[in-house]
Amino acid sequence: VPTEAPRETLDRIHEAMVGAMRALQGEICGRLEQLDGAARFSLDAWERPGGGGGVSRVLQEGAVLEKAGVNVSNVHGALSPDLARRLGGEGEDFAATGLSIVVHPRNPFAPTAHANVRFLRRGRTGWFGGGSDLTPHYLFEEDCRHFHGVLREVCERHGQSYARHKKAADDYFYLRHRGEHRGVGGIFFDDLGGDLEDGVRFVEDVARAFLGAYLPVVERRKDLPYGEAERRWQEIRRGRYVEFNLVYDRGTLFGLETSGRIESILMSLPPAVRWPYDHRPVPGSREEALLAVLRAPRGWA
Amino acid sequence: VPTEAPRETLDRIHEAMVGAMRALQGEICGRLEQLDGAARFSLDAWERPGGGGGVSRVLQEGAVLEKAGVNVSNVHGALSPDLARRLGGEGEDFAATGLSIVVHPRNPFAPTAHANVRFLRRGRTGWFGGGSDLTPHYLFEEDCRHFHGVLREVCERHGQSYARHKKAADDYFYLRHRGEHRGVGGIFFDDLGGDLEDGVRFVEDVARAFLGAYLPVVERRKDLPYGEAERRWQEIRRGRYVEFNLVYDRGTLFGLETSGRIESILMSLPPAVRWPYDHRPVPGSREEALLAVLRAPRGWA
Numbered sequence: 001v002p003t004e005a006p007r008e009t010l011d012r013i014h015e016a017m018v019g020a021m022r023a024l025q026g027e028i029c030g031r032l033e034q035l036d037g038a039a040r041f042s043l044d045a046w047e048r049p050g051g052g053g054g055v056s057r058v059l060q061e062g063a064v065l066e067k068a069g070v071n072v073s074n075v076h077g078a079l080s081p082d083l084a085r086r087l088g089g090e091g092e093d094f095a096a097t098g099l100s101i102v103v104h105p106r107n108p109f110a111p112t113a114h115a116n117v118r119f120l121r122r123g124r125t126g127w128f129g130g131g132s133d134l135t136p137h138y139l140f141e142e143d144c145r146h147f148h149g150v151l152r153e154v155c156e157r158h159g160q161s162y163a164r165h166k167k168a169a170d171d172y173f174y175l176r177h178r179g180e181h182r183g184v185g186g187i188f189f190d191d192l193g194g195d196l197e198d199g200v201r202f203v204e205d206v207a208r209a210f211l212g213a214y215l216p217v218v219e220r221r222k223d224l225p226y227g228e229a230e231r232r233w234q235e236i237r238r239g240r241y242v243e244f245n246l247v248y249d250r251g252t253l254f255g256l257e258t259s260g261r262i263e264s265i266l267m268s269l270p271p272a273v274r275w276p277y278d279h280r281p282v283p284g285s286r287e288e289a290l291l292a293v294l295r296a297p298r299g300w301a
Numbered sequence: 302v303p304t305e306a307p308r309e310t311l312d313r314i315h316e317a318m319v320g321a322m323r324a325l326q327g328e329i330c331g332r333l334e335q336l337d338g339a340a341r342f343s344l345d346a347w348e349r350p351g352g353g354g355g356v357s358r359v360l361q362e363g364a365v366l367e368k369a370g371v372n373v374s375n376v377h378g379a380l381s382p383d384l385a386r387r388l389g390g391e392g393e394d395f396a397a398t399g400l401s402i403v404v405h406p407r408n409p410f411a412p413t414a415h416a417n418v419r420f421l422r423r424g425r426t427g428w429f430g431g432g433s434d435l436t437p438h439y440l441f442e443e444d445c446r447h448f449h450g451v452l453r454e455v456c457e458r459h460g461q462s463y464a465r466h467k468k469a470a471d472d473y474f475y476l477r478h479r480g481e482h483r484g485v486g487g488i489f490f491d492d493l494g495g496d497l498e499d500g501v502r503f504v505e506d507v508a509r510a511f512l513g514a515y516l517p518v519v520e521r522r523k524d525l526p527y528g529e530a531e532r533r534w535q536e537i538r539r540g541r542y543v544e545f546n547l548v549y550d551r552g553t554l555f556g557l558e559t560s561g562r563i564e565s566i567l568m569s570l571p572p573a574v575r576w577p578y579d580h581r582p583v584p585g586s587r588e589e590a591l592l593a594v595l596r597a598p599r600g601w602a
Contacts, residue, residue, distance in 0.1 A: 060577060069578065239570070242543060242574075246547035246548050247547050247548075256478040269540070269576035271576060273574045275567065275571065277343075277361055277564060
């Protein structure tokens, strides 16, 4: 539920978010570069014709990370009538600022992961949204438990319900046409009001927690030996990632419709992807074990 | 504009279409196998829980064709309220039968191509839809002229306006978020009524003309030498194909929403695809020459 507040308060929260997101972007890119050990993040600043802009940072063809993006955006302006109808709240002018992270490692045993946090202001109301989720190509239960455990801790530290946000992630990251979830979930929330100062601290912590939740998992898996078959499976699973982002993901479709900077919106798409016809994993295989979890989400923390 | 006719007439047209599409499916698969010279089409028959079904035929990892699909479907039943609102015409019961063809050659100099024709009946009205379009990764003007020339001939033979259907294809096969057309177009129509017997003959001819329009183009390009750079560009362009099909294509989204057989709906997706961040062709390159045509469609026939 959006929080009503004086315009000055909302502007102050917005500015606090912008500052926090910029600092986090630098910190996260630094840690991902350390993990990779070879490639560096590029930096593209862009402006939005209607107001605002962003900074996109992307690392490609690294030793460990095949593609990673860490974007900050800070846009504002007048809402189109269509958008005004669909977005919560009231009023014609809006502002949105957020950070989004997507990491596609090279090794098929290292999962893909994503996190995103944002603050939206519309008229005299403001609210937060965000989430963080893990998309393994092979199931390592300890990785899922670790990732979810860190997110549970963050939620509890801020008096947020991990159970509710976990359930929301299971509902959101779902490919209806496949009957499959995108991955093993995480947390998701899209209308968090309450005390706005608390909100900034919570989402900042969610974004920072991505490092603790995800990096140790990649460390554990990045050097496992793999062959053509595992790589192929990874590229097939990445196809599902594309299907989710282009067919269902609200952030992506919002971006496409509002003519955001297209390369920043689609930086989430995996570097190399395959769509063989009617691929089915061998019964009893590790690939099939993953599918079982994607079809029936479990509790992990 | 849909044509009103007695139910018996509409059923007869539907059956004529089903027969024609099945025969064409065999003929087209045979010709594509001949072209490939190595791989064969698989055959999957499927049933739709609500009524009807289809036959999907796919060839993968051939010598010339990396992935090709030729699908026939013949579905009927009751319309969901949501679909009833969006589909033209009136009445609760519907039937749809059609053929769709997508070919992704291996050689980056050989274009991807697609054709689709269908007959829809709703209550006491019936109408045809269809189209055929060429998606080159490199521009060979003679290929575009040949492809469009064959389509113009088909239209003229049946008293159809090539100019109107060509314009409709330019409008339809467009990625708004990229400001790019999917390829160099072809023809597109989605509410063709008139004499229904004439309609069957026209769409049958459009589907058969795919062979004459497209196969000679692949023959000309399939053995041209290419390297890593051309292959990479092809995979990047295929990413746009995915973006179009998952974000805009009405047939694909219709299929996803109506819970059609998912592997038949998504057989159109290319076998291997890449999304590098912010790829830009070198100024003056052949890759840039293609983009210029995708941004400003030309007349070809």
